[in-house]
Amino acid sequence: MNREVDHIEATRSCRDAKQAGQEPRDKLSATQEYQVDLPRIERAVREILLAVGEDPDREGLRETPARVARMYAELFRGLRLDPRRHLKKVFTEKYDEIVVVKDISFESVCEHHLMPFMGKAHIAYLPGGKVVGLSKLARVVEDVSRRPQVQERMTEVIADLLIEELDAKGVAVVVEAIHTCMTVRGIRKPGAICVTSALRGAFRTNPSTRAEVMTLIYNGRQ
Ligand SMILES: Nc1nc2c(ncn2[C@@H]2O[C@H](COP(=O)(O)OP(=O)(O)OP(=O)(O)O)[C@@H](O)[C@H]2O)c(=O)[nH]1
Ligand SMILES: [Zn+2]
Numbered sequence: 001m002n003r004e005v006d007h008i009e010a011t012r013s014c015r016d017a018k019q020a021g022q023e024p025r026d027k028l029s030a031t032q033e034y035q036v037d038l039p040r041i042e043r044a045v046r047e048i049l050l051a052v053g054e055d056p057d058r059e060g061l062r063e064t065p066a067r068v069a070r071m072y073a074e075l076f077r078g079l080r081l082d083p084r085r086h087l088k089k090v091f092t093e094k095y096d097e098i099v100v101v102k103d104i105s106f107e108s109v110c111e112h113h114l115m116p117f118m119g120k121a122h123i124a125y126l127p128g129g130k131v132v133g134l135s136k137l138a139r140v141v142e143d144v145s146r147r148p149q150v151q152e153r154m155t156e157v158i159a160d161l162l163i164e165e166l167d168a169k170g171v172a173v174v175v176e177a178i179h180t181c182m183t184v185r186g187i188r189k190p191g192a193i194c195v196t197s198a199l200r201g202a203f204r205t206n207p208s209t210r211a212e213v214m215t216l217i218y219n220g221r222q
Contacts, residue, residue, distance in 0.1 A: 035080050041069035075109050075116075078146030083158075086139040087165035090130040098170075098209075099131065100124040100216045104138045110181050111148040119177030119193070121145075121155075122217045125162060126170035126202055126209070137162075151177055151196050159198035170202035172213045 042065035049056040049064070056065065102122040110117050123137045144158050159173040174197045183190045202209045 036069070036073045036076065038066070038069040038073065041072055042066055045069065074146075075107075076146060076148065078143045081143045081146070083140045083143035084161055084165055086136040086143070087132055087162070089136075090132050090166065092129060093127065093131045094129075095127060095131060098124050098126050098213055098216060099134075100213070101134055101137045102217055104141045106141050106145040106175075106177075108145040108151075108154060108177075109148045110179055111150060113181040113185070114148065115179070115181040115185070117151060117177045117179040117181070117194075119175065121158070122172075122174040122176075123158070123162070124170075124172040124203070124213045124217060125166060125168040128167045128169045130167060132166055151175055151179075151194055155196040155198045159200050163200040168201065170204070170206075170209060170213075171198075171200040172203040172210075172217070173198045174217055 045065035045068045046056045049061060054061060056062070100122065101124075102120070104121045104123065105118070106121055107116055107118040109115065121141045123141070140158060140161065144154055144161075147154075155173050155175045159171050162168065162173070163171040174195065176193055176195050178191075178193055182188070182192055199210060203213050204210070
């Protein structure tokens with residue numbers, strides 16, 4: 001991605017949005033919704049509607065390009081966010097057992113078809129003297145999920161940044177998701193679930209620690 005062009009487009013979009021009288025609803029939405037080139041997406045969506053034989057000027061579709069542009073700004077806002085920012089505040093704690101936060105719901109977009117995939121992420125880490133606020137693990141998932149990607153990469157990106165930022169002895173990330181590109185089109189297999197995992201540190205090298213974390217993650221479900 002060309003960051004400079006990106007920045008110029010982001011700035012232009014912000015300015016266009018303001019000139020059009022679309023004052024951001026709050027500080028968060030200003031960051032999340034206007035850092036993409038909304039007019040450019042609108043033009044592209046109008047082209048798609050024309051290409052499929054629709055009339056983009058009929059009443060029901062008139063606002064659709066603008067809606068879709070705002071939707072992409074929301075779905076891809078993670079492209080401009082640094083998930084590491086949630087992991088800067090850590091607490092010194094003697095606790096040296098596994099910490100698990102499971103069933104963190106997420107929605108992402110598959111980079112092959114630009115269709116949603118969604119499900120749950122389970123995160124575990126073995127502290128190395130420091131713990132992090134539990135909500136921050138879910139915030140990391142939230143940031144990383146809002147990008148076009150494949151599930152494998154999403155799983156690994158989360159694991160890598162956690163092991164680096166937390167100085168943890170081990171990190172395990174398991175992601176379970178359904179891919180709408182497999183359910184509503186193509187092979188059409190509703191109910192198929194894709195499971196990916198990324199293990200780092202002790203969870204990768206020590207079989208009993210690995211077994212323990214998997215039991216904690218799947219406890220009550222297997
Ligand atoms: N590994 C991986 N594959 C994915 C993910 N999301 C979607 N896919 C797959 O990406 C593949 C793209 O295959 P292609 O043959 O290039 O595209 P296609 O002709 O639309 O494929 P079909 O879905 O089989 O119709 C498909 O098999 C999808 O199921 C993901 O997160 N990880
Ligand atoms: Zn897909």
